Amino acid sequence: GEDVEQSLFLSVREGDSSVINCTYTDSSSTYLYWYKQEPGAGLQLLTYIFSNMDMKQDQRLTVLLNKKDKHLSLRIADTQTGDSAIYFCAVRMNTGFQKLVFGTGTRLLVSP
């Protein structure tokens, strides 16, 4: 089945850029998503990209997709302390009910 991997932790200083990486195994994935989860809260959809795109920018967020390497990244510009959270990438399968397979999550810590 699909396997989605992320690094567990990332620590940055306020004002720097953050880059969170994700790798996946299923080359037939259709949509790829980034979610943010703050402590005690549900999942907030940040952005998503279609598999036929290489890049998507949305305000401070930039998503890069390298289909050849099956690598997805989320760049947060001008990172703020309020960006501290767990970030999950998720890959939508192109089979069956097109379920989402989630990565392990990256805990982003932004220090002042």
Next chain:
Amino acid sequence: SAVISQKPSRDICQRGTSLTIQCQVDSQVTMMFWYRQQPGQSLTLIATANQGSEATYESGFVIDKFPISRPNLTFSTLTVSNMSPEDSSIYLCSVVGTTGELFFGEGSRLTVL
């Protein structure tokens, strides 16, 4: 975007009891999904709930333990049966939006003593 409401938001339950979680969506959706997030872990799909048919369960999840109802296009329930402490998790329902986004409810945080 879809607005998803889940009830209860949290509960503390005794071992051996059952709890039903409700998921209400503000628009009609074809597919609804139930996920589980165990403490400190990522999300795992429990089942896909389509209106008018039996839910489709993922490997490791069975209907007797997690019965699901989907009576219409805006509502679904997930029951966690005969609970044990290992069932302590956040349970989340999600729906697919009109352009492929997948939205989540706030989740139901369940603690089993």
